[in-house]
Amino acid sequence: MAENCFYCGNDLHQQDMVHFVSFFRENNEQEHPLCDECYSEWLEGMKG
Numbered sequence: 001m002a003e004n005c006f007y008c009g010n011d012l013h014q015q016d017m018v019h020f021v022s023f024f025r026e027n028n029e030q031e032h033p034l035c036d037e038c039y040s041e042w043l044e045g046m047k048g
């Protein structure tokens with residue numbers, strides 16, 4: 001089973017870097033994989 005980026009859906013097996021980000025919803029922590037590009041965008045969004 002191929003793993004895909006949580007945001008863009010790209011195949012992560014063809015990516016150089018995979019980042020796992022924790023999201024909290026209703027006191028549950030869930031980790032989702034992000035490709036390098038989406039992770040960079042996510043970090044920028046966290047900066048505000």
